[in-house]
Amino acid sequence: MEHELAHVDAARCSGCGRCVAACALRLFAFETHNWKKTSVMQDAERCSGCGDCVAKCPIDASAK
Ligand code: SF4
Ligand code: SF4
Incomplete structure (x- = not known):
């Protein structure tokens, strides 16, 4: 699944x-x-899509 x-x-x-x-x-x-x-994202291929980074970003600059 993507x-x-x-x-x-x-x-x-x-x-x-x-x-x-x-x-x-x-x-x-x-x-x-x-x-x-x-x-800067270094290795998007390995991202699990867990969303932890998005949850921590105070200005919604990190997104999925
Ligand atoms: S914290 Fe963010 S970049 Fe890291 S695996 Fe989870 S979604 Fe991907
Ligand atoms: S502003 Fe958001 S994307 Fe930029 S370093 Fe902070 S948490 Fe990460």
Whole structure:
């Protein structure tokens, strides 16, 4: 069965790191572009679709 993969809306992400800490599979990492830090999905293929990262994001930048 197909599941929805998490992704980050870089335009909205504040770089707070909650999703990075929430993912048990450690699929997120930080990237910095033009002095703005954001969370970036590193390995979407491994995402289980559990939703933990989405639940932690305070601005709904991490979504499924
Ligand atoms: S949905 Fe779950 S497995 Fe996928 S990135 Fe978020 S916390 Fe990790
Ligand atoms: S929890 Fe949301 S705002 Fe915070 S780093 Fe993750 S995607 Fe960005």
